[in-house]
Amino acid sequence: MIAVPELRAALLSWFDASGRELPWRLGTEGARDAYRVWVAEILLQQTQVARGLHYYDRFLEAFPTVQALAEAPTEAVLKAWEGCGYYARARNLHRAAKVIVQNGFPSDYGGWLALPGVGPYTAAAVASLAFAEGRAVNDGNVRRVLARLYGETKPTDAWVQARADALLSPVRPGAWNEAVMDLGATVCTPKAPRCAECPLSAHCAALASGTPTAFPAPKVRAAVRKVEAVAVLIGDEREAVLERRGGGLLGGLMGLPMLELGPQQTEAAVLEELCARLGACPGELLGQVRHSMTHRQITLHVYAAASALPRQTVADAALSRLDHKALKLLRARQESLFAAPFTDGSSV
DNA sequence: AAGACGGGGCG
């Protein structure tokens, strides 16, 4: 049985001494700036704080207020989000900003939950951090900390939420939420937890078991799908023919015209089909690009092509890492030709 | 309940 008041006091005093100073934690505890907290919470979904910091500054500089965000063209929002991944977050952020400019910032959990891109975690975070509402967050850190504290190998969502609700400090809900997440991120880490520094070590079932990292058990993951595709580069690294990707994968971003190889399809046939769609004339192979994402491993065969289609300035468009890699192939090829001019007499 | 959705960093 866990002594709740002692545990709360231990974690909160650790947090007051060792909590992180982060750019979205400006202002009074429980009364943080709602816009800054909201943007941070969206940005940090499935994104580690260390990496989010850079993007956060860039985004806040581009859109210092919710009005600025709401009034911006979607393309500018995606450009500011470029490289961050999960681009539906940026599209939803933009949509929600328009709603907020109309109706004002929601002031409670239910109001936040109704906004696009805001789920239970984000609604609880903003409500507690910016509006001092007593809502416990449930994220990857909370899940790991509580699974270890109680020695649960397979914590379900409901299990975590129930424990988090029971432990939440009614006096300092925002600080409590930040404290659990800080503990998970800096002390109760996935691989090598620093149990000697942990303010909760005396209460921890996982530590008592001798193998704290066994909690929680690793999640089973879907296999990575291997995919092959053909793309055409019409233009150069600065100006090229770009298309807007629809729907799911990299949806909303711009990119080189691309077509996935179906089963049994050859690269040549797909190149032909792609060029036919564009009314372009296929050229030579520039090279291959391999790109790994959580759920896919893509091998992209990039060909030069010729066409009169309008070209766009690459620097103004929001592109995925995959497309940036593909665009670099042309320069890499030119440099290798320049270095060894006798290997190939053709012009580029 | 399960799958889709990015990208990087660390062991």
Place this chain on the structure above:
DNA sequence: CGCCCAGTCTT
């Protein structure tokens, strides 16, 4: 190279 990250939305 596998695992995980301040999750959410769709089917």
